[in-house]
Amino acid sequence: MEAMGVAVALGLLLLTAGGSTGDAAREAAAVRELLVRLLGPGPAAAFSVSVERSLATKSGLDTYRLSGGGAGARVQVLGSTGVAAAAGLHRYLRDFCGCHVAWSGSQLRLPQPLPAVPEELTEATPNRYRYYQNVCTQSYSFLWWDWARWEQEIDWMALNGINLALAWSGQEAIWQRVYLALGLTQTEIDEYFTGPAFLAWGRMGNLHTWSGPLPPSWHLKQLYLQHRILDRMRSFGMIPVLPAFAGHVPKALTRVFPQVNVTQMGSWGHFNCSYSCSFLLAPEDPLFPLVGSLFLRELTKEFGTDHIYGADTFNEMQPPSSEPSYLAAATAAVYQAMTAVDPDAVWLLQGWLFQNQPEFWGPAQVAAVLGAVPRGRLLVLDLFAESQPVYVRTASFQGQPFIWCMLHNFGGNHGLFGALESVNQGPATARRFPNSTLVGTGMAPEGIGQNEVVYALMAELGWRKDPVADLGAWVTSFAARRYGVSHGDAEAAWRLLLRSVYNCSGEECRGHNHSPLVKRPSLHMVTTVWYNRSDVFEAWRLLLAATPTLASSPAFRYDLVDVTRQAVQELVSLYYEEMRTAYLKKELVPLMRAGGILAYELLPALDQVLASDCHFLLGSWLEQARLAAVSETEAHFYEQNSRYQLTLWGPEGNILDYANKQLAGLVADYYAPRWRLFAETLAESLVQGVPFQQHQFDKNAFQLEQTFVLGTRRYPSQPEGDTVDLVKKLFLKYYPRAGFF
Structure with missing residues (x-):
């Protein structure tokens, strides 16, 4: 019976969420345009890209097919979605041409003629979703991006097969409209929003006011960006995750509605209540569904919807009560405010709260949250699964679908770091878990632009049913692709890094650079470090030896x-x-x-x-x-x-x-x-x-x-x-x- 319940929940999720009925021709065109941006119009002409929905597996999983090439023939790339086609293109460039695409730059020297695909290659992803981002990534890495930089990132996402990602830009402009409609003054709104560098924590209710206010131009530019981001993501067949109301409101709301039932939360992050201690609406207060539905209605009117919404009510904050009845009511209120506007809504929840305060979130408390939303309508991110997976102690989130995520990086720190063996084995282990409700893999770093080898592996695992058999051989080929040529010293350096800085295990795998x-x-x-420093020094020597x-x-x-x-x-x-x-x-x-x-x-x-x-x-x-x-x-x-x-x-x-x-x-x-x-x-x-x-x-x-x-x-x-x-x-x-x- 439990297994049947899991199947029903997963089926419901697949039916209600995402853009499976999007325009296949538009998605194919988007991938062809990506090809031109990536390779230039001449080399791009050597590829034929098409999208056919029928290529997907019977259960609707993304699939790509590669064929052709060699002796002047065009390389044929076929995908069930634009994202699948882009992932297939990336597979060809990586495995047949020895190319490499990364944040720090790309190595795209194509062999001439383009290598033939010896036998038609068809690959289906083992799971529905390949997720990307952490709420904090918006502030630690994307903060000042213009459209040109966003375009590069969405191309990177498509090539790496990402089909589910946060799209949270511009939401403060929508909230401003809602707060004005509720009777707040512009001054009260300005005093509430944080400055741009701290918006992620304002969005999760951790902070307010600090380093603000937001200039009017900020709202206009972010609205413009959000429209372009959404249009491009959807053109590939990606599913953008929009924000929803989690229950946090400005204190000024109590001026307009003196009888409103709110609880002032505790302080966060060593801030006093001048900047934290958010006000949380009681789930039974009539304003809760009003505010939630006002926001989502205004948001979807502006941006459309793909029916998946993110909200985090208790991120790194202890709820005002541990009573399961309260936690269930608070959770149900968030979900009901979504479905009042969008009956097909699915709630994407960062599971960080269960990991961050395990002493509070006992079995009864976890069950209250997970059981307050119909099965299949709560999609949980097991955010730090490479180090401290939550699915193993919650019976696979008690039947709710979840995504196995690699968090890896905190704060966007530099510092070579990774738990590659844990990352390599983790998704397959989660898939084999009894009555597993795994529906995807994800990358959820707080900051990007570092340790690119870790993200290359994680992205590849989104399309693999089994772990990489030999990580030493994998990292050797990674180095050859990255530099465009095999070099013994460079590859030896990478193997040393693999066994040292990228071989983290246990308690030290917090992903945060604590170097003095x-x-x-x-x-x-x-x-103290978990590796032998001499490996780093020797890798340094070997890389320098490879410079000629x-x-x-x-x-x-x-x-x-x-x-x-x-x-x-x-x-x-x-x-x-x-x-x-x-x-x-x-x-x-x-x-x-x-x-x-x-x-x-x-x-x-x-x-x-x-x-x-x-x-x-x-x-x-x-x-x-x-x-x-x-x-x-x-x-x-x-x-x-x-x-x-x-x-x-x-x-x-x-x-x-x-x-x-x-x-x-x-x-x-x-x-x-x-x-x-x-x-x-x-x-x-x-x-x-x-x-x-x-x-x-x-x-x-x-x-x-x-x-x-x-x-x-x-x-x-x-x-x-x-x-x-x-x-x-x-x-x-x-x-x-x-x-x-």
């Missing part, structure tokens, strides 16, 4: 910078340990030597290396913010939003260094001054014979941090210097020392 380099210094910093052959590859130069950055990160930990040991032993000279090298030599050298690559520039990050503005006042405001997010996060360092990045300019003017202050303070402590006072140091460090955030220095937005020369100098100076620690 990017943290406010103290005497109690953790420097591979230096012309932009992807290789990017990786050379990234691995150098990681090696310096390791060296910072080691020099810090020397500093700490010298201080505890009261040895001034070794303390000053280690501190001097770290703060005055190593970090400035790292900053120079980072400055040589366009992907590691603070100036580019801030320039994106400024270009999103329509006036100098706005440009300054947007830039300050960006600076806050990268560093203090809140006015008092509330979530200090969470979104840390290793960018040229940020290393030189933010991290290095803190380390200089730390080294000087420790030395002064020894000289004066007084204990180091962490509290006083923190106050002094905060002054440095705030000076950076409020600063107006402009940073280069174009790379400077030759990567290989700079890396070689840094390597020759520090690699010999690595073996002495």
Whole structure:
């Protein structure tokens, strides 16, 4: 009976959600246009792309078919949807042509003539969905994007077979209309919205007001972007997930409706109630369905709908009651507000709440939420499944369909990191789980643009029924495609990275960079890592050895910078340990030597290396913010939003260094001054014979941090210097020392 219930739930989901009846001709045209953008009109003409719905499996799963090519014949790409066709195209480019498409750049040297597909190749995805994004990705990575950058990302999504993704831009403009209709003033609305860099947490009810208000131009530009994003996503046959009302309202609503039943939630993220402690409507209050339906009606009137909506009522917030009856009512109220407008609504829920506060979410509480929505109408993202899957302790979400997600990255940090074996095995293991309700796989990073090997594997797994048999061989071929040529040293470097930084398991797999380099210094910093640092140093040496052959590859130069950055990160930990040991032993000279090298030599050298690559520039990050503005006042405001997010996060360092990045300019003017202050303070402590006072140091460090955030220095937005020369100098100076620690 349980298995029958699961089948019914999954069938309901497949029937009610998504654009399976879209225009096949339009989707084929969209893929052909992608081909031209990717390869240029000449090479694109060597491909024939078509979309036929009948190619899908009997259960409606996406399928592609490849044939032709060779001896002047066109390569035939057929897909059941535009996304399937794009995924088939990517498979051909990857496996037959040795090409590579990535955020840092693409390697697209096509063999001539194009290789033939020896036997017709048909591939069906094992699951309905390949999902993409985290609510936080919108703020940590997409924040300042224009349409050109969005177009690139949607192309990347299509090529990687993504068919379900958040589309949350422009929603504040819709909320503004709703709040005005409910009687709030423009001033009250402006006071409620966060600044642009913090909208993700405003949308989930964690924050309000902080770093706002939003300028009127922001709403106009985001509406324009959202229309283009949705049009392009739908043209490929993707399903955009629109936002829905989760129950959080501005405090000003209590002025208009004095009798409204609201609960003030607890504070979040070390913010006080000036910026957090959101107001949550009681599920039984008549305003709940009114507000929810007003918003969704206005939203779908503006943007149309594909019937899947995202909402998170208790993201990292403890509900006001643990009573199952309350939790069920709160959940039902959100869903009913959706179906009042869209009877076919499916609710996409981030399952992070169950993982984030397991002590609160016991079996009864989880059951209350999962049981409050009809089976098949709640689609749960098992958001951190590669590390801490929730489906295994909730009986596959008690029959509700779920997507196995890889979260991987927190805050958009740099730092080489991954749990590739867990990622490789995870979806297949979930598929075999008793009465499994798995309906898809997903990538849900808080920030993108890092550790591209991890995302390449996860995207490939969306189309594989079984795990990759040999990850060592897989990563070797990944390196060859990435650089456009096989090279023994480069491939050996990648195998070392696979067994070290990409071999995380257990508690350390939190996906957040805790390197002392990017943290406010103290005497109690953790420097342990789950791998042998010598593997990173040896990978660094091997990549540098490959430069005579591979230096012309932009992807290789990017990786050379990234691995150098990681090696310096390791060296910072080691020099810090020397500093700490010298201080505890009261040895001034070794303390000053280690501190001097770290703060005055190593970090400035790292900053120079980072400055040589366009992907590691603070100036580019801030320039994106400024270009999103329509006036100098706005440009300054947007830039300050960006600076806050990268560093203090809140006015008092509330979530200090969470979104840390290793960018040229940020290393030189933010991290290095803190380390200089730390080294000087420790030395002064020894000289004066007084204990180091962490509290006083923190106050002094905060002054440095705030000076950076409020600063107006402009940073280069174009790379400077030759990567290989700079890396070689840094390597020759520090690699010999690595073996002495």
